[in-house]
Amino acid sequence: xxxxxxxxxxxxxxxxxxxxxxxxxxxxxxxxxxxxxxxxxxxxxxxxxxxxxxxxxxxxxxxxxxxxxxxxxxxxxxxxxxxxxxxxxxxxxxxxxxxxxxxxxxxxxxxxxxxxxxxxxxxxxxxxxxxxxxxxxxxxxxxxxxxxxxxxxxxxxxxxxxxxxxxxxxxxxxxxxxxxxxxxxxxxxxxxxxxxxxxxxxxxxxxxxxxxxxxxxxxxxxxxxxxxxxxxxxxxxxxxxxxxxxxxxxxxxxxxxxxxxxxxxxxxxxxxxxxxxxxxxxxxxxxxxxxxx
Amino acid sequence: xxxxxxxxxxxxxxxxxxxxxxxxxxxxxxxxxxxxxxxxxxxxxxxxxxxxxxxxxxxxxxxxxxxxxxxxxxxxxxxxxxxxxxxxxxxxxxxxxxxxxxxxxxxxxxxxxxxxxxxxxxxxxxxxxxxxxxxxxxxxxxxxxxxxxxxxxxxxxxxxxxxxxxxxxxxxxxxxxxxxxxxxxxxxxxxxxxxxxxxxxxxxxxxxxxxxxxxxxxxxxxxxxxxxxxxxxxxxxxxxxxxxxxxxxxxxxxxxxxxxxxxxxxxxxxxxxxxxxxxxxxxxxxxxxxxxxxxxxxxxxxxxxxxxxxxxxxxxxxxxxxxxxxxxxxxxxxxxxxxxxxxxxxxxxxxxxxxxxxxxxxxxxxxxxxxxxxxxxxxxxxxxxxxxxxxxxxxxxxxxxxxxxxxxxxxxxxxxxxxxxxx
Numbered sequence: 001x002x003x004x005x006x007x008x009x010x011x012x013x014x015x016x017x018x019x020x021x022x023x024x025x026x027x028x029x030x031x032x033x034x035x036x037x038x039x040x041x042x043x044x045x046x047x048x049x050x051x052x053x054x055x056x057x058x059x060x061x062x063x064x065x066x067x068x069x070x071x072x073x074x075x076x077x078x079x080x081x082x083x084x085x086x087x088x089x090x091x092x093x094x095x096x097x098x099x100x101x102x103x104x105x106x107x108x109x110x111x112x113x114x115x116x117x118x119x120x121x122x123x124x125x126x127x128x129x130x131x132x133x134x135x136x137x138x139x140x141x142x143x144x145x146x147x148x149x150x151x152x153x154x155x156x157x158x159x160x161x162x163x164x165x166x167x168x169x170x171x172x173x174x175x176x177x178x179x180x181x182x183x184x185x186x187x188x189x190x191x192x193x194x195x196x197x198x199x200x201x202x203x204x205x206x207x208x209x210x211x212x213x214x215x216x217x218x219x220x221x222x223x224x225x226x227x228x229x230x231x232x233x234x235x236x237x238x239x240x241x242x243x244x245x246x247x248x249x250x251x252x253x254x255x256x257x258x259x260x261x262x263x264x265x266x267x268x269x270x271x272x273x274x275x276x277x278x279x280x281x282x283x284x285x286x287x288x289x290x291x292x293x
Numbered sequence: 294x295x296x297x298x299x300x301x302x303x304x305x306x307x308x309x310x311x312x313x314x315x316x317x318x319x320x321x322x323x324x325x326x327x328x329x330x331x332x333x334x335x336x337x338x339x340x341x342x343x344x345x346x347x348x349x350x351x352x353x354x355x356x357x358x359x360x361x362x363x364x365x366x367x368x369x370x371x372x373x374x375x376x377x378x379x380x381x382x383x384x385x386x387x388x389x390x391x392x393x394x395x396x397x398x399x400x401x402x403x404x405x406x407x408x409x410x411x412x413x414x415x416x417x418x419x420x421x422x423x424x425x426x427x428x429x430x431x432x433x434x435x436x437x438x439x440x441x442x443x444x445x446x447x448x449x450x451x452x453x454x455x456x457x458x459x460x461x462x463x464x465x466x467x468x469x470x471x472x473x474x475x476x477x478x479x480x481x482x483x484x485x486x487x488x489x490x491x492x493x494x495x496x497x498x499x500x501x502x503x504x505x506x507x508x509x510x511x512x513x514x515x516x517x518x519x520x521x522x523x524x525x526x527x528x529x530x531x532x533x534x535x536x537x538x539x540x541x542x543x544x545x546x547x548x549x550x551x552x553x554x555x556x557x558x559x560x561x562x563x564x565x566x567x568x569x570x571x572x573x574x575x576x577x578x579x580x581x582x583x584x585x586x587x588x589x590x591x592x593x594x595x596x597x598x599x600x601x602x603x604x605x606x607x608x609x610x611x612x613x614x615x616x617x618x619x620x621x622x623x624x625x626x627x628x629x630x631x632x633x634x635x636x637x638x639x640x641x642x643x644x645x646x647x648x649x650x651x652x653x654x655x656x657x658x659x660x661x662x663x664x665x666x667x668x669x670x671x672x673x674x675x676x677x678x679x680x681x682x683x684x685x686x687x688x689x690x691x692x693x694x695x696x697x698x699x700x701x702x703x704x705x706x707x708x709x710x711x712x713x714x715x716x
Contacts, residue, residue, distance in 0.1 A: 042391075044396065138564055244549030254708060255711060258371065259500075259707050
């Protein structure tokens, strides 16, 4: 029973992390959950056990004669952004990782090109987003170019402050989150497996589909979890790139917090968290990450 | 600029705030001021109008040092509630008082300890400018100025010795326009929703202030006359938001903004030609060499006012130092500094002493500049011969229609505002 002998020291070693986990993750989360049932007024929160914060969120949501309620509209738009962003970051991220892993042979070049991918992260997130404005704006470079070449005869307004610009910024910001785990998975693929596939007469596409993609699944799922959780909770990108005209749950929570409606914000946060966890749970059902790692 | 505020961060800050509420009774912050040391004041506020020059001058004059705790307007309020011992002095807006005063976290300020109290402008104390009543819809300072006592949680309707905040700075806000792109005179708030500016208008996405601008527009369009724009009923909120939702759906707005810098970008890039704006944003657009006018409108201005408050735990030497700081603040040098940024000082006569005659004529009297007008940082704001937008102090502050406000139906209003954003 070697394992049992080791146990005390293992327990000891896990104490620091457990403490951090309990204090900075579990307790705050539990508090958020508890407070989502509290009452509040203009300047304080009142211990209570009410469902008003939740029922308020879903008010009019199940009355289908009327327009869709704010909550459903907001989640619907968030899900759509999530899906489109996930799709593009996956496609782009996968092929960038594929190129790095299989077409670049020297490790030095791999590292150099990898660093190149991180360059956009050297500036602040907000600056990266604001930089799109001179490019996509009414008097921006893209419109100037299209006008001067005669492709369009009036500036295209949908380029900025629209769903398009939001997705563009998301893809720009988060593709790296896909590249890293997929690249990591690809590097673990034993080259001899690919050679074996070749020897058995598989062509490039068949190898990609039947060998590489299945072996990259853990990387794809991890990357997808990163991208989806970030997009679900985002409100800065949606705010700046959507011209504050497109709703996001994060913004609703932010506004509620600024008006000290903390229990309402907590209830919204709990629902957002539950939905995000649900998506992740479904994804991990599709593939057992623990086993694959 | 908040950088990288993710959901995770949101959760962290929210729970930290909640934790602070829970622990507020137990934790007593360490006093920042130690006897005999060089006194340091922890100054909580937006600090938009405070520069390094103020800190330096303060230290030279009084030996007091200031440590700024910079937050947005809403966060300042939140900090007073959740961490009332994390600051020594707070620079807050009057419209927060209906929320803050009942919490008992602020001390009633003793006007007897303010040297220039009798010179505080009548816009604050009586709601008058040059002897004439000005608009008092919304949370006008005079309504929330006086307290029944030093520790009172109730407002007094008549002047008393104790006040909620010692007034410092105020201004009259209006729409900003790009005259070079509009090419015609603008004279009414109704123009914000004029289809002529479809896709080129903007309004700020801070519900408590945005709703006031929206109300000015609705009233100017002749759609409805509010008994009090600053305290709408649910029906009035519905009506106001309905008009804005329709405008938003038809594509009237290019974007909404919630950060000062966003409004500057929108205007400077020409994405927007007419929008709600704050005076320093106008200045920022102009210093880029782009024409931008803080357009006076016939329906009047939406005004705001700020002042200094102390946490209710303040006493002894700490109080002495804070009062000394406030007295220094009102003694003129800062007043002139604020006036030169286009704001107004709460104590006008002392500010005048620190301004050149030509500056005074331009900023306060509405006369054409006889020399180039410089900002406190030395950037050129206006050339010789130009007149300030809106003219003199009396014509600007005298035309105030309403004040930034906290409504009784605040919760409902915020929800309806979110609905508009989602529509």
